[in-house]
Amino acid sequence: MQDSRNKIRTFVRENFLFGGDDELHDGDSFLEMGIVDSTGVLELVAFLEDQWGLTIDDSELVPENLDSVDNLVGFLERKLPATVC
Amino acid sequence: MCGIVGILHHDDRPIEVALIRRMAAQIRHRGPDAAGAVVDGPVGLGHTRLSIIDLAGGRQPMAVPDGSLLVTFNGEIFNYLELRQRLIGLGHRFATRSDTEVILHAYEQWGDACVEHFNGQWAFAVWDRRNRRLFLSRDRLGIRSLYYIAGADRFLFASEVKALAADPQVTLALDGTGLGQVFTYWTTLAPRTVFQGVHELPPGHCLSVENGTVLSWQYWQPDYQPDVRLDEQRATEDLLALLSDAVKLRLRSDVPVGAYLSGGLDSSITAALIRELTTTPLETFSVAFDDADYDESRYQRMMVERLGTRHHEFRCNYEHISEVFPEVVFHAERPLLRTAPAPLYLLARQVRREGYKVVVTGEGADEMLGGYDLFKEAKVRRFWAAEPNSRLRGLLLKKLYPYMPNLQAQSPAYLQAFFHVGPQDLESPFFSHLPRWRLGGHLKRFLAEPYLEADRSSEPYDDCREILPPAFGGWSAFAQAQFLESAILLPGYILSSQGDRMATAHGIEGRFPFLDHRLAEFAARIPPRWKMKGLCEKHLLKQAAGRLVPEEILQRPKQPYRAPEAVAFFGTPQHPLHNAYADDMLSAAQIENYGVFQPEAVERLVSKVRSGRAIGAKDNMALVGILSTQILVDRLIRNFRPIEDDSAGSAVFGDTKILGSGEPSYGGGVGEPGDTIPFQTVTNSTTG
Numbered sequence: 001m002q003d004s005r006n007k008i009r010t011f012v013r014e015n016f017l018f019g020g021d022d023e024l025h026d027g028d029s030f031l032e033m034g035i036v037d038s039t040g041v042l043e044l045v046a047f048l049e050d051q052w053g054l055t056i057d058d059s060e061l062v063p064e065n066l067d068s069v070d071n072l073v074g075f076l077e078r079k080l081p082a083t084v085c
Numbered sequence: 086m087c088g089i090v091g092i093l094h095h096d097d098r099p100i101e102v103a104l105i106r107r108m109a110a111q112i113r114h115r116g117p118d119a120a121g122a123v124v125d126g127p128v129g130l131g132h133t134r135l136s137i138i139d140l141a142g143g144r145q146p147m148a149v150p151d152g153s154l155l156v157t158f159n160g161e162i163f164n165y166l167e168l169r170q171r172l173i174g175l176g177h178r179f180a181t182r183s184d185t186e187v188i189l190h191a192y193e194q195w196g197d198a199c200v201e202h203f204n205g206q207w208a209f210a211v212w213d214r215r216n217r218r219l220f221l222s223r224d225r226l227g228i229r230s231l232y233y234i235a236g237a238d239r240f241l242f243a244s245e246v247k248a249l250a251a252d253p254q255v256t257l258a259l260d261g262t263g264l265g266q267v268f269t270y271w272t273t274l275a276p277r278t279v280f281q282g283v284h285e286l287p288p289g290h291c292l293s294v295e296n297g298t299v300l301s302w303q304y305w306q307p308d309y310q311p312d313v314r315l316d317e318q319r320a321t322e323d324l325l326a327l328l329s330d331a332v333k334l335r336l337r338s339d340v341p342v343g344a345y346l347s348g349g350l351d352s353s354i355t356a357a358l359i360r361e362l363t364t365t366p367l368e369t370f371s372v373a374f375d376d377a378d379y380d381e382s383r384y385q386r387m388m389v390e391r392l393g394t395r396h397h398e399f400r401c402n403y404e405h406i407s408e409v410f411p412e413v414v415f416h417a418e419r420p421l422l423r424t425a426p427a428p429l430y431l432l433a434r435q436v437r438r439e440g441y442k443v444v445v446t447g448e449g450a451d452e453m454l455g456g457y458d459l460f461k462e463a464k465v466r467r468f469w470a471a472e473p474n475s476r477l478r479g480l481l482l483k484k485l486y487p488y489m490p491n492l493q494a495q496s497p498a499y500l501q502a503f504f505h506v507g508p509q510d511l512e513s514p515f516f517s518h519l520p521r522w523r524l525g526g527h528l529k530r531f532l533a534e535p536y537l538e539a540d541r542s543s544e545p546y547d548d549c550r551e552i553l554p555p556a557f558g559g560w561s562a563f564a565q566a567q568f569l570e571s572a573i574l575l576p577g578y579i580l581s582s583q584g585d586r587m588a589t590a591h592g593i594e595g596r597f598p599f600l601d602h603r604l605a606e607f608a609a610r611i612p613p614r615w616k617m618k619g620l621c622e623k624h625l626l627k628q629a630a631g632r633l634v635p636e637e638i639l640q641r642p643k644q645p646y647r648a649p650e651a652v653a654f655f656g657t658p659q660h661p662l663h664n665a666y667a668d669d670m671l672s673a674a675q676i677e678n679y680g681v682f683q684p685e686a687v688e689r690l691v692s693k694v695r696s697g698r699a700i701g702a703k704d705n706m707a708l709v710g711i712l713s714t715q716i717l718v719d720r721l722i723r724n725f726r727p728i729e730d731d732s733a734g735s736a737v738f739g740d741t742k743i744l745g746s747g748e749p750s751y752g753g754g755v756g757e758p759g760d761t762i763p764f765q766t767v768t769n770s771t772t773g
Contacts, residue, residue, distance in 0.1 A: 015693060018530060018686035031502050034523060039491045039701025041499055046698075061496040 026069040088112035095297035100129035110730040142181030160207035163334040227288025227576025272577025307609040309564035331601035348381030351447025357633035406653040449599035453608040455616030463517035470506035517566030563613035670715040
């Protein structure tokens with residue numbers, strides 16, 4: 001899972017923070033940091049689907065699943081068989 | 086449209102007329118028909134003229150017969166005929182039939198209060214020779230531009246910053262605070278500009294320079310307190326009567342007047358009113374887009390059919406936008422967060438090629454009469470905040486933005502998160518504008534030190550508190566939103582970047598009936614519930630002008646005017662586009678060279694855009710904002726090359742020299758990239 005966590009961190013840094021100076025902690029809320037908007041949610045979904053071959057249901061598009069590195073990792077853990085992670 | 090420039094030395098050193106001419110040469114695009122300059126010891130005034138009223142007699146700078154007052158004037162005083170009669174009644178004698186001369190006599194009669202008598206759009210300077218005083222004024226809503234530099238030993242002013250920069254003593258540099266403001270409000274807050282030491286006279290302000298002291302003051306501020314005497318029927322009738330008279334006044338011209346047709350309600354109404362008020366054939370002009378997401382030509386044609394106008398459609402594609410964007414920024418003289426001015430730049434060019442100098446447009450209706458989505462959004466957010474757990478209320482937000490697929494895809498939980506209203510937000514005077522301003526703030530992520538530092542040093546939006554009038558706190562939430570939109574975005578972005586500057590780049594004058602100050606004052610006092618009934622925008626206008634436009638235009642969902650952004654420069658992964666200049670400006674080397682942004686961050690953004698992953702407003706705004714800032718630094722700071730003045734001819738004015746010429750000899754406008762613009766002239770044969 002550490003590998004997935006790193007991939008997610010890198011994606012968020014490069015895609016939303018653009019490698020800027022902002023510090024990113026795994027528990028930080030993307031919404032509170034103002035780095036994810038309505039487009040950002042769709043970008044996150046596209047990233048998860050591409051990277052891990054997931055299909056994400058509309059009902060899963062909630063901050064509890066997507067709003068921090070920790071939430072994303074947790075969501076992945078629930079969605080994927082342990083071996084893939 | 087014309088251009089004005091001037092210098093006043095505080096220490097009586099004489100002005101070099103060559104410098105006035107050189108400054109004026111930079112803005113010949115505003116006034117290609119004639120140019121003039123006059124020096125009177127320590128003061129020098131210059132003018133470039135677009136002849137519209139009194140073609141033979143309106144040459145400038147102009148003086149009263151005894152030479153005690155001298156004026157250089159850009160714009161129109163639409164009620165000049167009535168004022169002229171009144172001033173003649175008061176004993177004034179006129180030598181011309183121009184509105185320029187009306188300004189001189191009005192100043193002679195009423196002093197600084199002359200501006201209160203004017204209905205128009207102006208930026209002018211009067212040199213009061215007896216009192217050795219320079220008086221400047223800008224129209225109430227900021228339609229015409231006016232910049233100045235207040236130095237220790239002199240005062241310079243001009244219609245455009247590039248004219249100031251033509252003075253070898255002036256070196257432009259970016260202002261970090263101004264840049265931060267653009268990346269928040271989409272414009273600087275006047276008097277600040279994005280150039281250090283260069284100020285903009287705010288709309289509705291006058292300024293005087295006397296004995297080295299510069300004073301500015303506000304002469305106009307509408308009151309948004311609803312007029313309790315109004316009933317809806319009466320308000321509807323009054324609105325139409327005012328609008329009709331505003332259009333009528335704006336048809337005063339000694340050259341033909343054309344009209345823009347966007348396909349929306351406002352320009353449809355103004356074009357229809359012109360048709361009602363005149364019997365002369367009307368020519369209309371529109372932008373259509375190859376990209377169907379932006380195209381409104383169906384509605385434009387609907388109006389053309391109805392009015393029987395001779396119509397000109399400019400069809401815009403991605404390459405057109407990227408080709409002219411450097412010129413667009415050069416004329417806007419500020420970073421842009423949208424490419425929307427580019428098609429209007431191209432349209433103005435075609436209007437000029439058709440031989441027109443004046444166009445009437447529908448700008449201002451959304452601000453005055455409550456048309457913007459932002460007003461609706463604020464209403465829904467407040468409605469939701471009153472019942473925060475209601476998910477249904479939040480779904481109204483999806484109804485607001487049918488043209489935003491990314492928003493349509495959101496779950497109620499995310500909608501709530503995005504538009505969540507915190508207790509602090511509810512109390513903020515900027516409640517309506519917080520989502521937009523926060524979105525803009527995303528751009529600051531790309532700034533390099535010290536620009537980032539300049540931004541960190543102030544509390545968010547504190548600078549904006551300074552522009553709030555004392556009565557603001559007593560106005561309704563709707564009125565507060567209207568005020569912010571009318572005071573900030575309208576003059577700073579809509580009128581400057583899209584209106585005045587794109588038209589004047591080609592010597593075109595825009596006229597805006599919805600910005601007649603009588604209409605603005607009346608509209609401010611219309612109760613908000615008639616402006617937006619439920620979530621129906623511009624309700625009263627639709628009631629008032631319903632008979633003028635087809636039902637389909639009246640009922641169509643409002644579509645904001647937008648143009649393709651990042652895609653115009655980079656295309657899509659399947660159909661990539663390359664624009665060498667944009668590529669260079671965004672390269673790591675140039676980003677590093679100009680030092681405004683962080684090279685690595687910009688590189689990541691560009692790569693995201695190229696890969697087709699930048700699908701949202703935030704990244705598109707960032708890309709356009711960064712690119713336009715780079716262009717601004719390139720064209721106006723690092724590689725600014727003033728146009729050399731080669732005008733000739735002089736005349737004598739009292740003990741001073743006037744330089745003037747009937748024929749332009751400064752050499753036309755700046756830059757005319759691309760001559761292969763597809764342009765259709767459609768003559769409608771079904772009516773009129």
